[in-house]
């Protein structure tokens with residue numbers, strides 16, 4: 001039997017199409033809001049969703065609504081926001097005149113402030129943060145693939161009870177956590193790999209197999225961890241080892257790393273971060289909402305964050321048509337020199 005509620009996904013890209021499509025595949029009433037190109041792609045091919053565990057789900061165009069305008073949000077009981085963090089303000093603005101009071105709005109985005117931005121525009125809604133722990137890639141013709149393990153961790157609220165079984169039936173169980181601030185910062189620590197993966201230009205598995213790239217991630221994380229500590233924020237443990245230990249483990253030899261962090265490397269050989277997607281597609285990245293947040297928090301507690309500032313700078317150079325590819329050795333060298341050297345062109 002179909003559910004008695006309607007879900008609107010605002011921002012039909014990798015995450016929006018995957019999550020929205022799987023919910024539609026579980027017979028939820030789903031509408032998606034996206035750009036004309038994806039609306040056309042899905043109208044032609046439908047959605048074909050796969051994951052690393054062998055899920056293989058076809059969603060016919062007739063099984064969901066796909067629009068470029070968000071009008072359908074006015075009927076939604078649940079809105080999933082899956083635009084990039086830089087578009088959150090605009091998403092909130094366009095939803096403001098449409099939503100009904102009491103509508104549940106979940107941000108599926110990376111970053112630590114999206115729900116706050118949405119809340120400002122949607123004060124009568126129940127706005128919740130969540131973190132999608134896995135990677136989704138777009139493989140053309142309506143195909144989206146989940147290439148790494150993980151769940152959706154969401155800020156707990158009784159209003160989620162109504163939707164929980166639908167997410168579970170869709171193979172997307174919601175992990176409900178009382179304190180999402182700690183989860184958001186822990187995810188941000190993992191996302192500090194996004195610029196490194198983007199600048200490596202190679203899939204995650206290949207990047208993480210190289211010690212020098214891993215050392216770069218460790219440097220960015222250790223810097224962020226010191227700032228979090230000064231700010232009194234204790235990031236949640238999202239990996240098999242606590243964040244501080246993981247940051248150090250990243251620097252060990254390839255041989256040792258394979259032994260101690262086997263699960264980190266058990267990923268689809270093609271999986272890559274959303275920031276590498278952004279650079280390849282010529283889009284503006286979320287760097288200001290990832291490394292930029294570390295720099296900002298550092299300023300609040302009177303600390304500098306030269307490694308994260310440098311990564312921000314390198315990604316902006318790449319976004320603007322400058323250098324895109326860095327070997328592990330080159331990246332490590334420039335990060336070690338951060339705070340001392342001249343800007344990169």
Ligand SMILES: NC(=O)C1=CN([C@@H]2O[C@H](COP(=O)(O)OP(=O)(O)OC[C@H]3O[C@@H](n4cnc5c(N)ncnc54)[C@H](OP(=O)(O)O)[C@@H]3O)[C@@H](O)[C@H]2O)C=CC1
Pocket residue numbers: 010011012013014015016033034035068082083084085087090091094108109110111132133134135136137273274283286
């Ligand atoms: N991809 C991944 O594997 C993961 C992503 N995330 C996070 O999830 C969020 C979404 O990422 P992802 O799915 O990769 O991003 P995408 O860029 O693939 O998807 C967002 C889509 O929303 C569109 N969009 C933005 N504003 C509007 C609007 N007003 N109307 C219609 N469409 C709009 C964008 O178009 P346009 O580009 O033209 O603005 C884009 O097509 C990000 O915060 C990301 O960090 C988290 C975990 C994993």
Ligand SMILES: CC(C)(CO)C(=O)C(=O)O
Pocket residue numbers: 110132133134135136190191194272273274275
């Ligand atoms: C899942 C993960 C950490 C890596 O793909 C991600 O959040 C992203 O790509 O932005």
